[in-house]
Amino acid sequence: MAILLTGGAGYIGSHTALTILNSGMDVVVLDNLLNSSEEALKRVEQLTGKKAPLIVGDCTRKEDLEKVFSQYPIEQVVHFAGLKAVGESVEKPLLYYRNNLDATLTLLEVMRAHGCFDIVFSSSATVYGTIQEMPLRETLPVGCTNPYGWTKCMSEQILKDTAAADERFHIVLLRYFNPVGAHESGMIGEDPSGIPNNLMPFICQVARGRLKELSVFGHDYPTKDGTGVRDYIHVMDLAEGHLAALHYARDHAGAEVFNLGTGTGYSVMDLVNTFEAVNQVKVPYHFAPRRPGDIATCYADPAKAKEVLGWSAKRTLTDMCRDAWNWQKHNPDGYRS
Ligand code: NAD
Ligand code: WQD
Numbered sequence: 001m002a003i004l005l006t007g008g009a010g011y012i013g014s015h016t017a018l019t020i021l022n023s024g025m026d027v028v029v030l031d032n033l034l035n036s037s038e039e040a041l042k043r044v045e046q047l048t049g050k051k052a053p054l055i056v057g058d059c060t061r062k063e064d065l066e067k068v069f070s071q072y073p074i075e076q077v078v079h080f081a082g083l084k085a086v087g088e089s090v091e092k093p094l095l096y097y098r099n100n101l102d103a104t105l106t107l108l109e110v111m112r113a114h115g116c117f118d119i120v121f122s123s124s125a126t127v128y129g130t131i132q133e134m135p136l137r138e139t140l141p142v143g144c145t146n147p148y149g150w151t152k153c154m155s156e157q158i159l160k161d162t163a164a165a166d167e168r169f170h171i172v173l174l175r176y177f178n179p180v181g182a183h184e185s186g187m188i189g190e191d192p193s194g195i196p197n198n199l200m201p202f203i204c205q206v207a208r209g210r211l212k213e214l215s216v217f218g219h220d221y222p223t224k225d226g227t228g229v230r231d232y233i234h235v236m237d238l239a240e241g242h243l244a245a246l247h248y249a250r251d252h253a254g255a256e257v258f259n260l261g262t263g264t265g266y267s268v269m270d271l272v273n274t275f276e277a278v279n280q281v282k283v284p285y286h287f288a289p290r291r292p293g294d295i296a297t298c299y300a301d302p303a304k305a306k307e308v309l310g311w312s313a314k315r316t317l318t319d320m321c322r323d324a325w326n327w328q329k330h331n332p333d334g335y336r337s
Contacts, residue, residue: 002026003246004074006059006107007081008052009036011190012122012179012238016078017052018044018188019239020246027052028072030059031081035193039335043187059103065110076118076246079107082151085197086126086293089148100151101158108162117168118249120242121159123175124152125231125261125298134265135301138175138257145293156257163255170253172245177231177261177300179238181320182327189327190235191334199271200232200320204328207281214283216268218290223297227268231261231299234315234323244311261300262313275321 003020007013008029014036017027021044029041029052038054045051053072057064059081068074082100083089089096104121111119126149127142144150156173163169180200182189195211196202205211219226241260248256266274272283306312331337 001073001075002028004028004030004068004072004077006030006077006079006103008078009033009038009040009054010080012176012235013078013080014040014044014188015183015235015239016080016242017041018048018183019236019243021048021050021052023243028068028074029054030057030064030068032056032058035083037191037335040188040191047183047185047187059107060099062106062110065106069110069114069116074114074116076120076249077107077111077116078120078122078242078246079104080122082122084148086146086148087197089151090146093147096147096151101154104155104158108158112166118170118246119159120172120174120245120249121155123156123173123257124149125175125177125259125300127153127156127175128298130295132295134297135263135299136259137301138259138304160255163253167253169255170249171255172249173255173257174241174245175257175259176238177233177259177298179235180232181234181236181315181323183236184323184326186323186326186330189324189331199268200324203271203275203283204324206283207275207279207325208328208332210332212284214272214285215288216272216285217288217294219287221296223267225267225269228294229265229267229297229299231263231265232271232317232320233261233313234320237313237315241305241309241311244305244309248309256308258305258309259300259302260305261302263300263302265297265299266317270317271321274317275325278318278321279325281325
């Protein structure tokens with residue numbers, strides 16, 4: 001039996017593929033490679049000594065999914081496939097709704113047709129919208145501020161309704177906070193195309209000299225140093241969270257939501273200062289106006305994942321900064337290096 005990872009060639013998917021393979025289970029990947037490279041999976045194979053077959057195909061296409069389910073004995077699915085750039089989703093809402101919702105709907109239909117009912121879904125802390133009550137608990141109401149976020153809220157609802165209507169479904173919704181870092185080998189990592197939107201890859205490219213300076217968006221927030229505070233989580237901790245979720249899904253019907261975060265908030269300046277100190281590199285920066293749509297502070301209450309899944313994040317901010325830079329240093333142009 002095998003675990004299907006949709007979007008498994010991507011950043012979080014490739015780290016999770018590695019973790020699942022190392023745990024002794026088989027992995028099959030379906031990815032359209034729109035935002036990823038086959039090279040990531042080749043490196044996963046080098047690191048684990050095991051191959052995860054890649055089917056280049058699209059989750060919105062029933063025939064591509066049919067091919068996977070008829071060719072492999074899929075027991076459980078982790079559904080990473082999706083578009084994830086917040087800004088782009090504001091400019092191209094139909095692209096985001098079509099891709100992200102269609103992928104979820106088509107996948108669920110094909111799973112049911114093939115008697116596969118266990119699914120772990122990549123949701124996001126973005127579903128908490130502008131809630132200011134910290135830490136964020138799973139019981140808070142959801143609501144979003146951009147089309148990308150709405151695709152996550154809507155997919156969550158689709159999955160919850162599906163579980164409510166059909167008790168054969170075992171569904172786990174994982175709300176990731178801010179995934180950063182890379183596998184400690186430096187062989188796989190985050191490889192954004194173009195100028196990164198997110199803080200850690202931007203810092204890495206400034207440190208490497210590819211980008212001149214970091215713009216710190218806002219230094220007048222009501223936080224300890226005025227810069228935005230987030231719950232950064234090491235991608236390998238996140239990958240291990242998926243393994244715990246897959247184990248849980250095996251014998252729990254229904255739909256259950258879990259935050260995957262550390263529970264600790266760090267500011268933009270905490271990241272810059274830790275990155276410089278641990279890696280002995282300079283990250284030139286200047287203060288810039290707030291980025292529209294940003295909130296001051298966002299961090300998880302990770303207690304439920306600890307209690308129910310037996311999972312908690314182990315790696316520190318130092319680990320995150322060291323591993324992100326190790327990947328960047330060894331792969332200055334990502335998988336094209
Ligand atoms: P990623 O872009 O690296 O990985 C997503 C993968 O899905 C890519 O390989 C892409 O080619 C593929 N894909 C997209 N649409 C597809 C489709 N229709 N059919 C087949 N493949 C498709 O992104 P990631 O950072 O690894 O994120 C994985 C998931 O986690 C996404 O759903 C994302 O929304 C969610 N998430 C990410 C973050 C983050 O900050 N990275 C935070 C919260 C949630
Ligand atoms: C972090 C902090 C910025 C870039 C996003 C998505 C969210 C989720 C995770 C998918 C903020 C500041 C950033 C820069 C900066 N993704 N910053 N200069 O916005 O918390 O979350 O990724 O689900 O949906 O919105 O992450 O890394 O963009 O920003 O000062 O060049 O860094 O203002 O305080 P964010 P981020």
